[in-house]
Amino acid sequence: MTYLFNNYGRWDIELVEGKGTKVIDSKGKEFIDFTSGIGVCNLGHCHPHVVEATTTQFNKIWHTSNLFESSLQEKVAEKLTKYSNGGAVFFCNSGAEANEAAIKLARKHTGKSKVITFMKSFHGRTFGTMAATGQDKVKVGFGKMLETFVHLPYNDIDALEKEIDENTAAVMLEVIQGEGGVNIADPAFLVVVENLCRQHNVLLIVDEVQTGIGRTGAPFAYQHYHISPDIITSAKGLGNGFPTGAMIAKKELYEVFGPGSHGSTFGGNPLAMTAANATLEIAFDNEFLKEVEAKGNYLYKRLLDELKDVSDLVAIRYKGLMFGLEFTEEIAPLLPILREQGILALSAGPNVLRLLPPLTVSIEELDSAIEIIAKTVITNSTASSSQK
Structure with missing residues (x-):
C-alpha cells in the first residue's frame, strides 16, 4: 500500500546520503552515481560551495514574491547571459516550465502558432511540452494533443525545408537528444536550421535542460x-x-x-538563486570546463578499449x-545488474545505456566505474550470445 501515485517505475532503492560521486542507500550500500539525478547534480552531491551558500541563505529569507526586486535574480541572470548569447532571463522551477515559457514567448513575438520539433525529442510532460515532445510514449492516454506542433526526423534537412513556412513561429530542438538516445545533431544540420529560421523569420529555440551548465564541456552545448x-x-x-x-x-x-x-x-526564489549562483561560479569556470572535456575523452577511450570485442555494441x-552506449539488444537487464555491482546508470530508449556522472568525478572513480560497466556488459553479452 502506498499514498503515492504509481507514475514512476521506481527502483527498490532509497538514497539517503550523498557526497560527490558516491551515494548511500537506506540499507547502507554505497553506489557510484552515474545518473547525477538525471543530469541534475553536475557538481556532485552536497558540493561544499553550494551547501555553504544555501545554508547561509536558509537563515536569511526563503521566499519573496516576484513583485519585489531581486538582486539575487539579477546576479544569476547576469552570469547566464554573460556565458550565452542571451540578453534577458525568466526564472521558473523546471525544464518543462522553461520550455513552456519559450513556446509562449515565440508565439507572442511572432504572432504565429506552428512550432517544429523533432522525433525522439523530449521537452517535458506539461500539456504544451508533451505535445512538443517527439515521443508517443509520453502522450498515451491523454487524448488529442495540441495541433500546433509538427515533428520531423532529426538531422533531416530536406524534411525541414519542406515544412518550415510563413506560419512557423519557432523550431525547437536539443543539440543532443538526451532521453531520445543521446543522439547528437549533425553540425551541418544545425547551421541549415538556423539559416532557414532567419530566412523565414522563425525563432530558434535550443532546449539545454539536460545538456547545459557544463555537461558537455561548455556552458551550453x-x-x-x-x-x-x-531562446x-x-x-x-x-x-x-x-x-x-x-x-x-x-x-x-x-x-x-x-x-x-x-x-x-516560486520561480527565482532566494534559495534557488543562491544555489544557482554558487553552482555557476564553478560550472562556468574555464579550467573546470576543460577538465570536463578531458575526463569525457578519457572515459570514451577507456570504454572503447574495454568494449572493443563486444559484438552487440553499435556505437x-x-x-x-x-x-550513450547503443547496443543491438535491449539494455533493461543490465541496469539492475549494474546496481548490484554498485553503479547507478540510466537508459535512453530501449537500446541505449546512458551515463551522466557528476562533472566533478575523479579519474579514479571513472576507472572503478569503467571496470564494473565493462565486466557487466561483457558478461551479459556473452550470456545473450549463448542463449541464441
Whole structure:
C-alpha cells in the first residue's frame, strides 16, 4: 500500500546520503552515481560551495514574491547571459516550465502558432511540452494533443525545408537528444536550421535542460556549433539539485514579456538563486570546463578499449560527460545488474545505456566505474550470445 501515485517505475532503492560521486542507500550500500539525478547534480552531491551558500541563505529569507526586486535574480541572470548569447532571463522551477515559457514567448513575438520539433525529442510532460515532445510514449492516454506542433526526423534537412513556412513561429530542438538516445545533431544540420529560421523569420529555440551548465564541456552545448539560438532553456544542473529553471532569450525579445504576460510563484526564489549562483561560479569556470572535456575523452577511450570485442555494441556517443552506449539488444537487464555491482546508470530508449556522472568525478572513480560497466556488459553479452 502506498499514498503515492504509481507514475514512476521506481527502483527498490532509497538514497539517503550523498557526497560527490558516491551515494548511500537506506540499507547502507554505497553506489557510484552515474545518473547525477538525471543530469541534475553536475557538481556532485552536497558540493561544499553550494551547501555553504544555501545554508547561509536558509537563515536569511526563503521566499519573496516576484513583485519585489531581486538582486539575487539579477546576479544569476547576469552570469547566464554573460556565458550565452542571451540578453534577458525568466526564472521558473523546471525544464518543462522553461520550455513552456519559450513556446509562449515565440508565439507572442511572432504572432504565429506552428512550432517544429523533432522525433525522439523530449521537452517535458506539461500539456504544451508533451505535445512538443517527439515521443508517443509520453502522450498515451491523454487524448488529442495540441495541433500546433509538427515533428520531423532529426538531422533531416530536406524534411525541414519542406515544412518550415510563413506560419512557423519557432523550431525547437536539443543539440543532443538526451532521453531520445543521446543522439547528437549533425553540425551541418544545425547551421541549415538556423539559416532557414532567419530566412523565414522563425525563432530558434535550443532546449539545454539536460545538456547545459557544463555537461558537455561548455556552458551550453550549442556553443560547440556555429549557431546562435534566439531562446535557450535551462534547468536540471542549474541549481545542482535545488529546483530551478531558466529561459534565456536574446535582448530583442525583452519587450515581449511585459507585466502580466507570464509568471511563476516560486520561480527565482532566494534559495534557488543562491544555489544557482554558487553552482555557476564553478560550472562556468574555464579550467573546470576543460577538465570536463578531458575526463569525457578519457572515459570514451577507456570504454572503447574495454568494449572493443563486444559484438552487440553499435556505437558510443558522447560530448563532455554525457554518454550513450547503443547496443543491438535491449539494455533493461543490465541496469539492475549494474546496481548490484554498485553503479547507478540510466537508459535512453530501449537500446541505449546512458551515463551522466557528476562533472566533478575523479579519474579514479571513472576507472572503478569503467571496470564494473565493462565486466557487466561483457558478461551479459556473452550470456545473450549463448542463449541464441
